[in-house]
Amino acid sequence: MENDYYDAYEIQYTRGCECISCHFQECFSCPNFVYKKKTKEELLELANTNRYSKDKLCPNLSPIIVNPMIFADIDDFSDFVSSFIESPNGADYSIFEKTIQDPSVFSLTFMQGDDATYEDFSVDEETLVKFMQKSMKMKYKLSQYNSDIKNLILHYLLNENNRSIHYIRGLLLSFSLMHILPYLDFQQCCLNLYHLAHQDTFFNLLKTYHLYGQLVVESLNQILTDLIAITRNVPQVIDSITHLIIMIVFIWLHNQSGVQTIPRASFINEHILCLFSIENILSELQDTSKNSPLSKICFLTTNTKYLIYELGIKRSMTNRIVTSLLNSILKIEVNRDNLLDDTMRVLTSVYNKSDFLKPLQVTFIGEKGHDEGGVSREFFHLVILQLFSPDFGMFDLIDKRFYWFREKCFNINSFYMAGILVGLAIYNSIMLPIKFPNVFYKKLCNYVLTIEDLEEIEPDLTNSLKSLEALDDDAFVDLDMRFSIDVENFGAVEHVPLIENGENVLVNKSNLKDYISSIIQWKLVKSIERQFLEFQRGFYDVLGPTLINIFYPDEIGVLVSGLEQYNWTEFKENTVYSGYDADSNNIKLFWDVFNELEEEQKINFLMFATGSKSVPVGGLKNTALVIQKTSGNSFPVAHTCSGILQLPVYESKEEMKSKLLICCEYCEGFGII
Template identity: 35%
Template sequence: VLVEDCSEEEVLRSMVRRVRAHCDETVRRAHQMQRLSPEIWEGLMLLQLLWGANEAVAKRLDLSLALQPEWPEPDLGASLSQTLSQLTGFKGTSTASNLLGKFALAPNVRPPVPAFEFHLESLAEELVPPELEFRLFVENACAGPITPAEVLELPLYAARTDYGFEYVLPSKMRSFMANRNLVPVSYTRKVLQVENHHAQVYLQHQVARRVAADLEVLPGHEIHIDPALLFFILKVRRDNILEDTTAALQRATPEDLRRQLKVVFEGEQGVDEGGLAREFFRLLSARVFTAECGLFDPAVAQGARVLWFDSNSACESTDFWLAGVILGLVVYNNMPGLDVRFPPVVFKKVKDEPLGLEDLRNVHPDTYLSLRSLLSWEPENPEISDDEANSIFENTFCLDFLVTFDVNGKKQTRELCEGGKDKAVTYKNREDFVRLYCEWLLTKSVERQFEPFRKGVRRVCDSPLFNALHSAELEMIVCGEQELDFSQLKRNVHYDGFCEDMPYVNAFWQLMLSFDVVQKKRFLSFVTGSDLAPVGGLQELQLVIQRNGGEPTERLPTAHTCFNLLLLPEYGSTSKLERMVNCAMHNAEGFGLE
């Protein structure tokens, strides 16, 4: 009914906004009453129905949209590379990025209502504590999230109430994380943080019980436990950070990796309450997740500007496993993110989600265009027979079910299917060819490199809530927010010794808002230990600015990165403020960090 009668964008969008507003209002009432009512879950069910209708409308649009690009006469050569060269020469179009626009609508029609408009604002405001939602998820939804299609099949149960019998939803619905497509990623991350913390505390309690049993300590008596048994303590040298980390991770047991991480920089006195770990991952990612480290394909890094696994890499499987462990430690220890340029397909592979042609777009854009040209080709005369169309297609493209690739500078070929070298690509079987070609490029060609990487991530991250995450949510948790909006940072700042309306504070924020991207990253690294914004934006940091004396002073601003605390002297002029802040930022690494 929704699809038939409410398919117009404005009508559907209006319904989504009203139902979402109703859900937010029921959550706010529950927050005031300290009790979750059945009305909340009923509202979520209706919002799921609207989500399903939204997707169904998009599918209808997708089916009705005919892809008819104005390509030249199809004399497209005998290989994918020749096909691309013909296409890129058409009408002066010389780059893959220009051609990508011609296919922007055909592969994926976006639903009328964007996904973010379904997200509950009340959850972003944490009106439902993440600790409570984690308990709801464990009790009701560990089997996995609910899909919009599944809502239509949910059974209703009759329950006796004070007003007689009423129909109630199954317990699986009684969790926000079970309806994860309606939950903001910032809230998902906080619930995941709760789960990770519970796992770490559970391991610490297990250690304490074992030690107490071995020492035959009576209940109520204090025992002293080596911190190395409670935490995964990683001692590294700044100038040897990659080698020291590699050695430590290779020695670590699976139980070690699941303990709370504490980083110690040798020769420094900082105590890690989160800030040193953030700085550690920032420095380490600059060494590991680069095109120069040998793990990733330099040609893809240069052409597509993303990190993709190098099928010709000389690195051992252990190196890829270590990269996966590092990524897993970032998620498990609730770090704000890594400055990495992984394409979305990496996270889809980690989550074992199905892949397709669109996943090739961000990794091999030229090949993506060539494969799209195969799928979009149509004979000039639509009335010819299938045999004639197959013959014209075969003579135009001259392709077999083979793939050609380089191995140490030498060309090699491999069949995409049994008997592929003798099987021509035709108009009828071209979709099979595209599917097998994508499978080769995204899966089989990098299997030796990616499987150890995936196992490394899974060695650290393997829990019900992590398994329920969608790849897009995992990507945002790992990579953080890309945009650095300092107006968000200003919105949630707390002052100690200053007032928000002081001219000096206004001058400070004018300086911050004038920074370019590089300066913003440097300031965030100085104050928080990481140059990335957490999921949900910079307002999630809750920066604290504390007055640290006044003139006369030559004291630089300092920071306690573990607490996002900036100790700022009150300088006598705006020019001195700018000079001292810049000096502190440029000399921050290993200085003033706790």
């Protein structure tokens, strides 16, 4: 009996193959479909004419359409997977072998639900993850099928029909087996990934199934670790490492767009430091002529990136000193009584922006004191608190937690100064007594903004927007909502259209997503656009994007404001002594009293001793405190410039406690030099 392809032709002529970019002109999905002018009845008649020949079938049609009998093979593989997950030694591996030898069948495995159709390309992620986890444990058993696995992956990569969704789906599934391949076969697969049409579709699909995507990334990183371990004995694996790094970076870049679904911790693999020093990585970052995968240093922890950043800062300062021998310091001279105006005058008079990269020296006019760090910290502390005060009219304090741009304000130019100051603080490793929401840093790094970002500064509005998703069409009619928003403009209410003619466009179920997007765009972008762009201009006039963009947005937040995670054990273990030692009775008294303090008192003491309440990148182990023995029995004296606490010898624990409590209470200014 002849094969009947009527149903396949009907789909091809009336609905198409759903290929991303079909070029088969007898398929409805092709932009140049030759039968555009035919009626549906004529198309069905054409399908009837061709029903017993497959010669005119679109090669991009799903195998389910062309060969419905394929369901039997799919069911067999599903049975194998269930058996393999539960009891791998009892599974029938001949089914596994048969399936991976047929890319058409394998591309349609791991379907979601029992009623899979040719239009359903969803993936049973839970089962796929379990299968991959088990395959990692059974690598020794599955390695006998290396050749078939390699051919399967290469078929999806190199086949001329790899634009088809089911081929891309097959490639997605085949990544669950890639870890089994020997490194040379693995390298060949990585290299041919460049030939895949519509890479964006593939990597976005991997991101969509984020639990599986996370497992794939962790698997690739384990392969990377294994390859690095054998480089000394097998130097030719370096090519495999290079291509693998590029593949992981591709996944990371797609994960960065929009909502990051794969945890960034999955990408970290500092074994690459066995091959590339931080000096190498910094040099590649600063060489704009190269597009090195290492410029996307997703493999490194925050601490390591900070080491690279610090090295870059030192290089910049050294270069500015060498090239500016007669004027090698950025001098800021200000009067305490006219702090903001003086600061604005000094910063806006810097003609050459590279002068911001010179070592900083701050002087308060009429005061003695050489700036070894402490004067700069005090300057930033004072000027930032004045500039960010809600009374000054530039920023609002949201929920007593962080600052956000005020929508209506007069002093737009001051945002440029604010950007310079925050940039200078980061550049000079000075943490500031302010916090920004994470969405601020996402904007600074040009990330895509989402409703979760709006929720950070407008939780009530966000909850209202989310509640709209549950409404039906009739409810929207009753609400009579428009694509506009009411804004307060210096006491008056102003109606602002969110789109062209928005006040006349009703919000309904079908355009709700556009309405929410327009609200996000207004609140996070348009309403504060001038303020933010001025701030961003000042910020990047100091830092530039190259070095600062090695950090994630929240990591930049740590550079600005420090951490709020206090490990006091680390603080004690990394304190050193001058004139004392750890077993000195006075030191034991000191730590006994310190350990009994309330958390807020400990934080205030940190402010007294170091000039900052914030914890730097890496934690309190990176806060260097020297407790120095001094004569007399007066109060402790903190030299915040040099990180020295002068501690007299006290007669009793009570005396020690009374002195320290006063230091904690008056932590700003009292006993500080």
